[in-house]
Amino acid sequence: MAKPLADMQATFDPGAVMPDASGHFGVYGGRFVSETLMPALEELEMAWRRYIHDPEFMQRLDKDLAEFVGRPSPIYFAENLTKAAGGAKILLKREDLNHTGAHKINNTVGQALLAHAMGKRRVIAETGAGQHGVASATVAARLGMECVVYMGADDIERQSPNVFRMKLMGATVVSVDTGSRTLKDALNEAMRDWVTNVDSTFYILGTAAGPHPYPAMVRDFNAIVGREARAQMLDQYGVLPDALVACVGGGSNALGLFHPFINDTDVKMVGVEAAGRGLSSEEHSATLCAGRVGVLHGSRTYLLDDDAGQIRDTYSVSAGLDYPGVGPEHAWLKDIGRAEYVGIDDQQAMEAFHMLSRTEGIIPALETAHGVAYGIELAREMSPDQIVLINLSGRGDKDINTVARLEGITL
Amino acid sequence: MTDHSDNRLDRRFSALKQADRAALVPYITAGHPSPDATVEILKTAVAAGADVLELGMPFSDVMADGPVIQRACERALEHGVGLAQVLDMVKAFRESDDQTPLVLMGYTNPIERWGVEQFAQDAANAGVDALLIVDCPADEAQDLQRALASQGLHQIFLVAPTTNEGRLTRAAELAGGFVYYVSLTGVTGAATLNTDALAPMIERIRAKINLPVAVGFGIREPEQAARVAEVADAVVIGSALVSRLHEAQSVDEAVGITHEFLAPVREAMDQVRTKTDQAASG
DSSP, X not given: OOOOGGGSOSSOOTTOOSSOTTSEXXXXXXXXXXXXXXXHHHHHHHHXXXXXXXXXXXXXXXXXXXXXIOOSOOEEEXXXXXXXXXXXXXXXXXXXXXXXXXXXXXXXXXXXXXXXXXXXXXXXXXXXXXHHHXXXXXXXXXXXXXXXXXXEHXXXXXXXXXXXXXXXXXXXXXXXXXXXXXXXXXXXXXXXXXXXXXXTEEEOOOSSOSSTTHHHHHHHHHTHHHHHHHHHHHHHTSSOOSEEEEEOSSOHHHHHHHGGGTTOTTSEEEEEEEEETOTTSSOOOOHHHHOEEEEETEEEEEEOBOTTXXXXXXXXXXXXXXXXXXXXXXXXXXXXXXXEEEEEEHHXXXXXXXXXXXXXXXXXXXXXXXXXXXXXXXXXXXXXXSEEEEEEOBBSGGGHHHHHHHTTOOO | OOOOTTOHHHHHHHHHHHTTOOEEEEEEEXXXXXXXXXXXXXXXXXXXXXXSXXXXXXXXXXXXXXXXXXXXXXXXXXXXXXXXXXXXXXXXXXXXXXXXXXXXXXXHHHHHHHOHHHHHHHHHHHTOOEEEETTOOGGGOHHHHHHHHHTTOEEOEEEOTTOOHHHHHHXXXXXXXXXXXXXXXXXXXXXXXXXXXXXXXXXXXXXXXXXXEEEESSOOSHHHHXXXXXXXXXXXXXXXXXXXXXXXXXXXXXXHHHXXXXXXXXXXXXXSOOXXXXXXXX
């Protein structure tokens, strides 16, 4: 049951370590799962806490991030985009340059190594846009593990190139045609698989949502993004950025960027949600902007539901943002005012998609284009001596079919 | 302090113990196959020998249930069945049956949207005896527990083969009514139960928790139910009944299916002597 928000701290306390020992971020998070999964989550938490302090494990992770993923990713001054926006300097954290084309690989490499260390030989994953599925298939192929990816039937249609990629790397892609046939249903199905095969199987959850320890673990594996960006800013520009901008579906790329800056209270942090056909249309996925507190997929967080508490179908042009929940840490950051959350609709995202492609020669993922769109807007309101750092969380190769179709072009 | 002396579940289980009889506990999803069938199915189940009823509250994202219950929930939701309709069904059932204990089974979000305390009160007024909230393990249950206890309602907890001693102890502090032992790791309706592995686990539970033990998940046939009844205090049958009800084209057909399915189960269970001398002495 949600406690009144007045009971919570009103301002950000830099000393606060979240989540707490029971996996809560303030009133959010926790473990709302069937008893059948509780022991598996406890086992996972113990393994995670053990291995992140194991120098050998961390060395292996760092080596993989450097040599397999291709880290560090640069921060890039988008000079033409900056001129076009006419305000603050726009920098891009180039997660699109990672192996497999998005930030998702940071987390999957970490979780797959953890699975391997725990002796699990089968991994499962849910995917929306397919980026997490591809990243999971990639690491499973490399570590010689069986990989099953659950994907909504509608998303399989929207993201067929990624489906093919997963299959090329030996993964089984299971089409989920229940419910809204998108990410939330894929997540339900992956959870069911995990409940059934809990002894042999490691569930590589793709976003900073779900039951504890996933929100914290996924955040920590992605926090390499923010740690690098912070060091690169100080090294190359001698200052921290004035604002960080990242798109938010479940919220892993945003938390990865935000988390290492959380105590830098002068750095504004903005999460950008998918406003779809508009926040007033009910056809959107803007959970923090337009949702309310409830329980979904194992944690207490903001979500989109109807008056009877049934989870609503969501909509966004981008499959990766098309999700009715959000990571519980974002819910907490919103309530304490440390981060703010805004909505960008389909059309604004498409405009930013084209603008970045034309001005900089970088085709962003449709998810990422939401962040770019708001980054441009924000930069416009700021002065030229200020800096906006946008997380360029993924590249748009997977979206060319969707964009062509929307614009009536046959490839 | 909470007074559960009026709770139908406690009365029923103590009567069953006296009679050396295992309880038959069918599960159906409210509003499935149609809203007008639910109360009739409940009455028929009791006539066919059910001792305790489990009524599922439809939810859009039944993460811990298999395809059978999910389809049942989807159909019920298409008929507009939510918590309000479920409580109305319970009230309607109570007009003709004030004795058979009834457990509502569901997920957290709809209950929180209703308001936990309000729902506990409304459920008690409707004639509900206990709640089993699948995605609310003991770790997250304190608020719900308080609200239910204030209304004399029990909270039923699940125990799985993977549940360790520490978690059993925690469940023992909060559980009431009975313990629901999930005899398989998996979702509802998944595989088939291995009854041989049951007895040691039930002993483990009884050593920690002084409540009747119900066994569910994977029970499909009368003979299986009978074997479970030899070692457990109650036998829960869900997906096997719900999948048959899915075929019903009318209320009459649903009633017929319910009776045809449950009566042989009851009969098979009654042919074995239950070992209640081992039960709940812990």
